Amino acid sequence: MDTLNIAGKSYNSRLLVGTGKYKDFEQTRAAIDASGAEIITVAIRRTNIGQNAGEPSLLEYLPPEEFTYLPNTAGCYSADDAVRTLRLARELLDGHKLVKLEVLGDPNTLYPNMLETIKAAETLIKDGFDVMVYCSDDPIIAKQLEDMGCAAVMPLASLIGSGMGILNPWNLQIIIENAKIPVLVDAGVGTASDAAIAMELGCQGVLMNTAIAAAKDPVLMAGAMKKAIEAGREAFLAGRMPRKLYSASPSSPTTGLIG
Amino acid sequence: MIHLTINGNPRQFDVERLTVGELVEKLGLAGKRLAIERNGEIVPRGSFAEAVLDSDDKLEIVGAVGGG
Numbered sequence: 001m002d003t004l005n006i007a008g009k010s011y012n013s014r015l016l017v018g019t020g021k022y023k024d025f026e027q028t029r030a031a032i033d034a035s036g037a038e039i040i041t042v043a044i045r046r047t048n049i050g051q052n053a054g055e056p057s058l059l060e061y062l063p064p065e066e067f068t069y070l071p072n073t074a075g076c077y078s079a080d081d082a083v084r085t086l087r088l089a090r091e092l093l094d095g096h097k098l099v100k101l102e103v104l105g106d107p108n109t110l111y112p113n114m115l116e117t118i119k120a121a122e123t124l125i126k127d128g129f130d131v132m133v134y135c136s137d138d139p140i141i142a143k144q145l146e147d148m149g150c151a152a153v154m155p156l157a158s159l160i161g162s163g164m165g166i167l168n169p170w171n172l173q174i175i176i177e178n179a180k181i182p183v184l185v186d187a188g189v190g191t192a193s194d195a196a197i198a199m200e201l202g203c204q205g206v207l208m209n210t211a212i213a214a215a216k217d218p219v220l221m222a223g224a225m226k227k228a229i230e231a232g233r234e235a236f237l238a239g240r241m242p243r244k245l246y247s248a249s250p251s252s253p254t255t256g257l258i259g
Numbered sequence: 260m261i262h263l264t265i266n267g268n269p270r271q272f273d274v275e276r277l278t279v280g281e282l283v284e285k286l287g288l289a290g291k292r293l294a295i296e297r298n299g300e301i302v303p304r305g306s307f308a309e310a311v312l313d314s315d316d317k318l319e320i321v322g323a324v325g326g327g
Binding site: 018019020021022028041042043044045046047049050057058059069071072074084085087088089091092093160207208209210213 | 265267268287288291292293294296299301303320321322323324325326327
């Protein structure tokens with residue numbers, strides 16, 4: 001069985017999805033069901049006090065017993081804020097250790113601040129967390145994160161929410177070749193072919209949110225992403241034919257032609 | 260009177276003594292899945308009833324929301 005293995009647990013789905021930007025919780029749930037994702041990311045935010053007391057919560061639509069929650073540190077700009085956020089997440093989710101660390105460096109591009117990310121990862125790993133880390137597509141940084149003890153490295157394909165696809169497949173390939181831990185593309189996927197390309201490069205999985213949530217029909221796109229991830233994975237395992245400028249070897253027999 | 264900062268906002272409670280558990284009740288959050296940080300330290304859910312708040316404590320009360 002070809003499974004995704006992260007921090008000692010195996011998963012059948014290689015598509016990890018976010019839970020933000022949907023129209024409502026019903027649509028969130030429907031899209032996640034269509035995606036087949038087993039790991040879903042959530043954000044940690046201040047509770048509204050004194051407002052909407054009876055309002056349903058995300059956890060009612062996506063019970064933590066049914067999914068592996070991956071709390072994230074989206075919106076954190078310092079190692080300290082990221083560590084505090086994930087300690088709160090661990091308490092919120094009854095000691096849950098698997099987390100997505102991201103420390104941003106700039107509110108316009110949402111590009112990661114790798115110095116702060118590394119600082120936070122160090123503290124979190126010492127504190128017993130299994131850290132899946134959002135990072136730049138720098139092969140040296142990715143290796144350092146692995147050596148520190150991260151559970152997975154998750155380089156960006158392109159900027160968060162940009163939908164620009166995989167801008168530097170060569171760097172991704174170097175990261176994948178060097179890594180002994182799972183490499184997942186996180187951020188930048190725009191449509192199904194982007195996800196398939198990531199998997200064909202040898203990524204162990206893809207994490208996405210906007211590509212599904214911002215599609216005209218998010219549920220349909222979620223299904224498309226599921227198929228793309230599976231197709232890309234199988235193509236990777238199958239091993240593609242080499243690229244040639246031209247081939248003097250047609251697919252049909254060269255003998256037995258009439259005339 | 261106990262003065263607290265809760266999620267960045269000042270709040271006052273006209274009581275002599277207030278535990279985290281009582282505060283959660285007063286805020287209408289009882290039974291909700293949440294996590295609380297007090298002056299930068301996690302207050303474990305199991306100890307809400309014993310954790311007595313001091314004036315000028317800074318609290319963060321958080322939950323899980325949709326995100327990517």
